[in-house]
Amino acid sequence: MDFSAFFMQFLSGLSQGMLMVIIASGLSLVFGTMNILNFAHGSFYMLGAYFCFAVVTLLPQISGNFWIGLLLGPLVVAGIGGLIERNVLRRIYSRHLLDQLLLTYAFILIFDDVVKMIWGIDFQSIRMPSVLSGKLDILNRSLPHYDLFLILMGPLILVGLYLLLQKTRIGRMMRATASDAEMMLALGGNVRVLFNRVFILGVWLGGMGGALISPQAAISPGMAVSIIVESFIVVVIGGLGSFWGTLLGAFIFGQFNAFGILFLPRMAIIFPFVLMALVLIIRPWGLLGRPEN
Amino acid sequence: MLKRRLFGVIGMILVILFFPSFSQAAEPIKIGYIHSLSGAGSVYGKPCLDGAEIAAAEINAKGGVLGRKIEIIARDDKTKPDDGLREAKDLVLSKKVDYLMGTVSSAVALAISGFAKEQKKIFCVATAQSTAITSEKGHRYVFRISTNNSAYCRSAARRAAELPYTKYYLIGPDYEYGHSSIKEFWTELKRLKPNIELVKEAYSPLGTPDFKPYLSAILASGAEICYSSHWGGDWIAFAKQGKAMGYFDKIKDIGQDHGNIEAALALGKDMPEGILGGSHYPFWALKTPKSNDFVKKFNQKTGMYPGVGAAGGYAIVYSLAEAVAKAKSTDTEKVVDALETIKVDTPVGNLTIRKIDHQAMWPFWYGFTKFIPEYPFAILQDVKAYDPALVYQTEEEIKELRAKK
Numbered sequence: 001m002d003f004s005a006f007f008m009q010f011l012s013g014l015s016q017g018m019l020m021v022i023i024a025s026g027l028s029l030v031f032g033t034m035n036i037l038n039f040a041h042g043s044f045y046m047l048g049a050y051f052c053f054a055v056v057t058l059l060p061q062i063s064g065n066f067w068i069g070l071l072l073g074p075l076v077v078a079g080i081g082g083l084i085e086r087n088v089l090r091r092i093y094s095r096h097l098l099d100q101l102l103l104t105y106a107f108i109l110i111f112d113d114v115v116k117m118i119w120g121i122d123f124q125s126i127r128m129p130s131v132l133s134g135k136l137d138i139l140n141r142s143l144p145h146y147d148l149f150l151i152l153m154g155p156l157i158l159v160g161l162y163l164l165l166q167k168t169r170i171g172r173m174m175r176a177t178a179s180d181a182e183m184m185l186a187l188g189g190n191v192r193v194l195f196n197r198v199f200i201l202g203v204w205l206g207g208m209g210g211a212l213i214s215p216q217a218a219i220s221p222g223m224a225v226s227i228i229v230e231s232f233i234v235v236v237i238g239g240l241g242s243f244w245g246t247l248l249g250a251f252i253f254g255q256f257n258a259f260g261i262l263f264l265p266r267m268a269i270i271f272p273f274v275l276m277a278l279v280l281i282i283r284p285w286g287l288l289g290r291p292e293n
Numbered sequence: 294m295l296k297r298r299l300f301g302v303i304g305m306i307l308v309i310l311f312f313p314s315f316s317q318a319a320e321p322i323k324i325g326y327i328h329s330l331s332g333a334g335s336v337y338g339k340p341c342l343d344g345a346e347i348a349a350a351e352i353n354a355k356g357g358v359l360g361r362k363i364e365i366i367a368r369d370d371k372t373k374p375d376d377g378l379r380e381a382k383d384l385v386l387s388k389k390v391d392y393l394m395g396t397v398s399s400a401v402a403l404a405i406s407g408f409a410k411e412q413k414k415i416f417c418v419a420t421a422q423s424t425a426i427t428s429e430k431g432h433r434y435v436f437r438i439s440t441n442n443s444a445y446c447r448s449a450a451r452r453a454a455e456l457p458y459t460k461y462y463l464i465g466p467d468y469e470y471g472h473s474s475i476k477e478f479w480t481e482l483k484r485l486k487p488n489i490e491l492v493k494e495a496y497s498p499l500g501t502p503d504f505k506p507y508l509s510a511i512l513a514s515g516a517e518i519c520y521s522s523h524w525g526g527d528w529i530a531f532a533k534q535g536k537a538m539g540y541f542d543k544i545k546d547i548g549q550d551h552g553n554i555e556a557a558l559a560l561g562k563d564m565p566e567g568i569l570g571g572s573h574y575p576f577w578a579l580k581t582p583k584s585n586d587f588v589k590k591f592n593q594k595t596g597m598y599p600g601v602g603a604a605g606g607y608a609i610v611y612s613l614a615e616a617v618a619k620a621k622s623t624d625t626e627k628v629v630d631a632l633e634t635i636k637v638d639t640p641v642g643n644l645t646i647r648k649i650d651h652q653a654m655w656p657f658w659y660g661f662t663k664f665i666p667e668y669p670f671a672i673l674q675d676v677k678a679y680d681p682a683l684v685y686q687t688e689e690e691i692k693e694l695r696a697k698k
Contacts, residue, residue: 005513144537218526265495
């Protein structure tokens with residue numbers, strides 16, 4: 001096997017990892033700040049894809065319709081997320097983790113049915129935006145421009161998120177809430193509003209992941225479930241609530257998956273799970289996470 | 294006024310009393326239809342019902358069978374064996390249907406088949422493809438008027454054997470169907486063409502969104518051709534990502550569902566050309582008067598193109614009607630005997646039903662994907678089907694499977 005094959009496999013894994021980091025960082029952010037394990041995160045990913053699809057089909061004549069969908073789709077999903085936090089999730093913060101899981105799981109079922117009612121059960125698909133439909137020839141292989149775009153989008157969004165959390169007032173307040181919500185409350189911070197903003201941001205990231213994959217995958221009601229499992233693996237490997245841990249987790253997940261498929265395709269499915277199990281045994285708080293006291 | 298109405302009522306009572314045969318003749322032949330009418334399976338369940346209703350309307354317009362009209366009573370099995378069985382019981386015991394038909398899920402089909410055997414009621418499987426329904430678990434009252442898994446894997450193997458490629462990569466979804474299809478394909482291909490090489494074999498989780506690592510691994514493997522049992526969303530994602538990567542220019546692709554009309558419509562212009570896909574009903578190539586007429590009627594009724602579900606629903610109603618006409622009775626035993634001997638004119642051609650396993654000898658076509666101006670999806674070109682006797686399990690195989698049970 002030559003170098004170009006390795007390199008292509010690396011790039012395939014990288015593009016998958018960089019998409020995963022966008023989705024998983026939303027899950028991790030919400031857990032890190034709010035202590036909510038949002039099972040419905042996969043549904044927001046699915047809705048992101050569907051809303052992007054809806055915009056594209058509503059504006060068939062406009063050449064940049066995918067970009068409008070990519071912008072609007074995740075925003076609409078974030079709005080829905082904000083409403084859910086405000087009216088439903090807020091009521092169960094003090095409850096047991098199991099109640100939260102059940103409630104967010106219920107949203108998966110609800111959104112699946114809503115999507116079926118609006119768009120039906122057929123597989124939907126949108127075309128690749130024309131500016132990115134070409135491919136780049138490197139080392140006798142071709143890398144689609146869209147994959148290159150995905151590889152760049154992951155770090156770009158992550159850097160944006162990092163700047164938001166480090167350099168802005170709301171970001172600092174979010175971090176303060178993450179480290180000690182009660183102290184934040186005692187100091188007069190509006191934790192309620194902050195939680196709402198964090199959830200909206202987390203949901204936006206999930207929706208963005210869905211919108212980004214929509215030109216490459218089949219959009220269907222079942223897509224929520226497969227992604228949530230992978231997102232959990234990424235977050236567990238990297239460390240729940242750890243910002244850079246999610247990036248590392250997604251990168252490792254993508255590479256393990258890609259090279260597992262290259263060398264042992266019959267057993268490739270188990271690699272990410274084995275990795276997660278190893279991390280849980282050796283460092284239960286994840287590679288870059290902090291152990292709980 | 295009242296008197297006149299009373300007169301009418303008395304007149305009707307007299308008619309009914311004195312012409313008992315008249316009222317009996319008006320009693321329709323009832324077919325209980327159980328299929329997935331909600332959920333993901335309804336992609337097949339709804340068109341199948343439309344196909345059955347078109348057939349019933351045609352037969353009824355010509356006066357029905359033995360002077361009786363055909364009536365279809367439809368129920369949703371929700372793709373669950375429990376629900377399917379409950380609906381079957383209700384249809385037979387309280388609605389008193391004469392025959393049962395339907396299902397896309399093989400698990401539902403097996404549940405209903407067991408009940409049909411116990412009740413001695415004919416059950417015609419419409420879309421479910423597991424070979425076990427008619428082979429190991431087959432019995433006198435179960436029929437399948439559609440293709441089955443062995444037919445399309447073995448047809449694929451025959452077509453692949455004619456191609457010059459020898460280095461194979463095999464890939465499929467990681468569950469029973471994905472694995473068994475690959476096994477069936479490979480066993481048959483190895484038998485037909487022993488000098489082939491299996492480079493590697495991979496299984497992806499059902500619903501994988503990202504196939505790029507698989508695609509680049511296949512490209513790196515040195516394989517010339519890849520057989521895949523992916524279908525639905527998995528195939529759509531595989532096709533889109535592969536096309537963007539130029540994968541299909543380097544690796545010959547073959548798969549039973551890769552010419553499937555539902556996926557072809559979803560993919561639209563993103564469908565790669567030149568891949569070897571399968572079809573249960575390539576109406577664009579058959580162009581028989583029967584098929585053209587059916588496509589037109591189906592399109593008028595639904596606005597869509599007919600696929601395996603639609604053609605199956607239509608063929609089942611016609612088969613039952615023809616068998617009843619031949620038996621000159623709706624009696625189950627006589628109709629079973631008749632079904633084993635009739636030849637039915639259907640959109641996919643003349644169908645006969647084999648006595649040993651009650652499997653219709655429905656051909657399965659393979660051809661290369663190609664866009665032509667007449668259709669909004671990629672059709673299959675140079676379609677070819679093999680003699681059904683070559684691609685369905687042989688009598689010996691079925692006897693052996695049943696003996697093992």
